[in-house]
Amino acid sequence: MRRPFFLILFTFLSLISQAQKRKSHVTYRVTGKAIYVKHCMTCHQSDGTGVQNMMIPPLIKTDYVLGPKAAIIKILLNGLNGDIKVNGDNYSGEMPSQAVLKNSEIAAVLTYVRSSFGNKASPVTVSEVKSARAANKKAGL
Ligand code: HEC
Known part of the structure; x- marks a missing residue:
């Protein structure tokens, strides 16, 4: 009689944890979108197309967006200014640092960007942002 009980309990608990995971992913995307609207949209536009003639690159399937997470963090x-090539076009604009954002906000906004505008890349976690920020500090940036 003990086994079925544990089986039911286990199934129940794993259902709860799945539901929670799904919920946290949804919340993450909602927060990520809000941060995008506030901190990125004026430049990169609501659909991530950027503004080419103002030297603002798109966020759609670019090497940076889909590439290594440490680099995009x-x-x-640090912001970015220099000559870069994005989806075959040259840009030499100036992006201001977004370091005022908390680790959790950076994780959420990058998760949003990497899974929106036709992008399908894995989420960015808070601990990945944390270690990238630490490495950044160590490098004296
Ligand atoms: C004031 C305008 C501005 C804001 C605000 C801004 N960016 Fe940028 N971003 C730029 C410019 C300009 C570049 C290109 C810099 C260069 O040419 O060196 C860029 C480059 C990038 C790149 C690398 C190139 C690419 O398109 O793949 C990523 C990724 C990016 N921005 C993401 C973001 C995210 C996410 C936010 C919000 C948290 C943000 N940016 C806020 C202007 C901005």
Whole structure:
């Protein structure tokens, strides 16, 4: 009689944890979108297309957005200015640092960007932002 009880309990608990995971993913995307609207949209536009003639690159399937997470986190922490190539076009604009954002906000906004505008890349976690920020500090940036 003990086994079925544990089986039921286990199924029940795993259902709860799945539901919670789904919920936290949804919340993350909602917060991520809000942060995007507030901190990125004026430049990169609501649909991530950027404004090419103002030197603002798109966030749609770019090497930076889909590439290594440490690199994209670093762009947010330090900003970016220099000559870069995005989806075949040259840009030499200036992106201000977004380092005022908390680790959780950076994780959420990058998770949103990497899973919106046609992008399908894995989420960015708070601990990934934390270690990228630490490495950044160590490098004296
Ligand atoms: C004031 C305008 C501005 C804001 C605000 C801004 N960016 Fe940028 N961003 C730029 C510009 C300009 C570049 C290109 C810099 C260069 O040419 O070196 C860029 C480059 C990038 C890149 C790398 C290139 C690419 O398109 O893949 C990413 C990723 C990015 N921004 C994400 C973000 C995110 C996410 C936010 C919000 C947290 C944000 N940016 C806020 C202007 C901005």
